[in-house]
Amino acid sequence: MTSTGEPKAHNRAQNPRRRPQVSLGLLRNFIGFHLRRAQDASFESFAHRVGAADFGPGHFAALSVIRANPDINQVNLSRATGRDKSTLTPVIRNLVKHGFVQRHRSRTDSRAYCLNLTPKGEHHLQKLALHAEAHDRRLDQIVGEIHKGLLIHLLERIVTELEHDRRRR
Amino acid sequence: MTSTGEPKAHNRAQNPRRRPQVSLGLLRNFIGFHLRRAQDASFESFAHRVGAADFGPGHFAALSVIRANPDINQVNLSRATGRDKSTLTPVIRNLVKHGFVQRHRSRTDSRAYCLNLTPKGEHHLQKLALHAEAHDRRLDQIVGEIHKGLLIHLLERIVTELEHDRRRR
DNA sequence: CATTAATGGTTTGGGAGCCTACGATATGCC
DNA sequence: GGCATATCGTAGGCTCCCAAACCATTAATG
DSSP, X not given: OOOSSSOOSHHHHHSTTOOOOOOOGGGGGOHHHHHHHHHHHHHHHHHHHHOTTSOXXXXXXXXXXXXXXXXXXXXXXXXXXXXXXXXXXXXXHHHHHTTSEEEEEOSSOTTOEEEEEOHHHHHHHHHHHHHHXXXXXXXXXXXXXHHHHHHHHHHXXXXXXXXXXXXXX | OOOSSSOOSHHHHHSTTXXXXXXOGGGGGOHHHHHHHHHHHHHHHHHHHHOTXXXXXXXXXXXXXXXXXXXXXXXXXXXXXXXXXXXXXHHHHHHHHTTSEEEEEOSSOTTOEEEEEOHXXXXXXXXXXXXXXXXXXXXXXXXXXXXXXXXXXXXXXXXHHHHHHHHHX
């Protein structure tokens, strides 16, 4: 009898306002559930490091990929970061407005834009990268240096395999 | 020169409409990024298995925890599933409306509700669990039986450690 | 060429989630 | 008992995301 909704009065005196012990039931062994929890926690931690004044992780991902792929267009950027292209529209508008990204039409395909970092964007990304590295060092510390490679490998396998499933439908 | 935005005409003939090779840059080694991708992929795969007709993973998580913790209240449920209590309000309303969950006021705390599965809810959860187990078996297959325990352990460590950091702020 | 199909980008609509504020009740401390 | 504080549940507002519809342009096919 766990009685998580009906607290017993007698043990509140021994240990006031303690968190009740809640069982996860079936969820306990489900990878998907733990993925979600870990992702939420990681996101929150990163956002806190960067500070609400700056931008969210989405901006960091976009800047990072744009930097690594000069003249990338928005569809390829969206595929690389795993966000829908329509999600990227306001993000990029913001980055351009702040002068971090410069955008010009492709000369070989007049539908597409070419995205590039401005010097200001480079500088901003470097600043963000400091936070991101600190964040990642903390994660390294948690999972252990030895396991980091394995963890990333497993996560990548999950992504590629499930997307492969999806394509086969 | 990767040229992701300016496709060269001459290699399109050799290999038409292939996906351009995009570098992740700094993101490559960031655990947080891969967590997000894996979570997205897992979520999408699960949702597809269950089918849009039924409910999403959030409902499955709620039902699973309610089943494992009779008379649990909404705050404890929200903490166990990692969702804000206000997020749970419409979810629970839905579950009650469909007759999966029964809700009554606690007799020792008239603010709180006591949540329990109805027989119909039990049956529905069992049906969902079949999908969830198939989904999880696929994930087991991807990460390998050997690594599953380690993966879940690492994900749990990330959650507990980062939440510990948060509490120390 | 002309017509059809595919692609890049934006807009719109809806869902899910968080945060804040609030009313109602409970608890702690005089 | 009486007041301050904490807690349970809900409502409103906001952000983020995806999916579908759409326009403009490009590629494929006859």
